[in-house]
Structures are given as structure tokens and as C-alpha cells.
Amino acid sequence: MDLYAEEILDHYKHPRHYGHLDAPTMVFHDRNPLCGDEIELELKIEDGKVADIAFTGHGCAVSRAAASMMSEEVIGKSLEELRHWDKEDILDLLGIEVGPVRLKCALLPLKAMKAAVWGLTDDE
Ligand code: FES
Secondary structure, eight states: OOHHHHHHHHHHHSOTTBSOOSSOSEEEEEEOTTTOOEEEEEEEEETTEEEEEEEEEEOOHHHHHHHHHHHHHHTTOBHHHHHTOOHHHHHHHHOSOOOHHHHHHHHHHHHHHHHHHTTOOOOO
């Protein structure tokens, strides 16, 4: 198996930062309309930076691995920095070619994170 696929599988089976925070500052829920998979992302913000993050939900290997990998990367980053993240940041983390169908899976955690850092309200 290639190295990137192995890493994705590892993050899928042992997702980092999976669970809940004690007192999150921001929470955002999102779902992939194509498959119904969901993510709930919690961020703890201190001094304008991400002090901690957690996520729950159910999704495929790609969406869960993307959430896990993204969670490791965002700690210590400022909200301003995260507002500029785009799909390339996530695809770089995943390190694999993602086709059009899988793109929505890969970007689901990013969508939730961007909505949270822009302070959008979760109306579901
Ligand atoms: Fe649902 Fe990937 S198949 S998020």
C-alpha cells in the first residue's frame, strides 16, 4: 500500500482529536449532502488562536482522515490564518489525488472549520 494511503487509513482507524471539548468556544455542524455523512467540529479559541479542537460525526475514510489530519494542523494557528485556508491545504495534507466525488468528502471538515472561524451560526 502506498505511504499516503496507509496514513489515511491510520487516521481513519485512529482519528486524532475525536471527541468533545469541555468548553468549546465555537461549534459547527455540517453534512455532505451527497451521502448524508456529518461532522461536528468544536474549537477552543484563546488569544485569537486555536488552543484545542475536537470533532465527532460519521463519515467515510477520506472525510474522517481529513478531519483528523486537519485537527492536528490547526492547533496554534490564528483565526485569521485559518480564514485563508483553502482546498489545497487539505489536499496537501491528504497527499493523494482526489476525484470529483471524493472532493466533497475531503473538504467537509474544511467547510465546517471555515464556517466556525468565520463565526457563522449553525442553524441545524
Ligand atoms: Fe460521505 Fe465521504 S462518502 S463524506
